[in-house]
Amino acid sequence: MKKVLIVDDNDRYANNLKLYLDGKKITSDRAVDAKQGLELFTKSNDYDMIISDVTMETQTSGLWMMRKIYKSGYKGIMVIASTGFDVWGVMPFSSYFLSWFCGLHWMIPKVPLKQGTVEWVPTILSKDKTTPF
Numbered sequence: 001m002k003k004v005l006i007v008d009d010n011d012r013y014a015n016n017l018k019l020y021l022d023g024k025k026i027t028s029d030r031a032v033d034a035k036q037g038l039e040l041f042t043k044s045n046d047y048d049m050i051i052s053d054v055t056m057e058t059q060t061s062g063l064w065m066m067r068k069i070y071k072s073g074y075k076g077i078m079v080i081a082s083t084g085f086d087v088w089g090v091m092p093f094s095s096y097f098l099s100w101f102c103g104l105h106w107m108i109p110k111v112p113l114k115q116g117t118v119e120w121v122p123t124i125l126s127k128d129k130t131t132p133f
Helices: 011-023 034-044 061-071 090-102 109-113
Strands: 004-007 029-032 049-053 077-083 102-107
Touching: 004 011, 004 034, 011 029, 011 109, 029 034, 034 061, 049 061, 061 077, 061 090, 077 090, 077 109, 090 102, 090 109, 102 109
Parallel strands: 004 029, 004 049, 049 077, 077 102
Antiparallel strands: none
């Protein structure tokens, strides 16, 4: 991995992701909403991975941004970090549906992330089932 785009309006989650990536010697940029995330992606388009929250300026803006990037032909790794993944039963469904909807490779539950722990949960598109790094 060379460069990651983090799209999250919550400073705590975004900072914890950045600290994790810094520890792996991975460069990251941050957008505070889906609009800015799409702008950074379009402007640079050299991201190896995109990590996005689902809920930002609207209830599902991050999800639609990810779909738009996926539909553009992006070949990098797509990751969604969401509090919704901490609800029982959501991850198995998301592993299939979001892989189809927006090319999702990994999910990051936000309850552990809030404490500074990044847990990588693979979807059906993940080649390596342990970690993307």
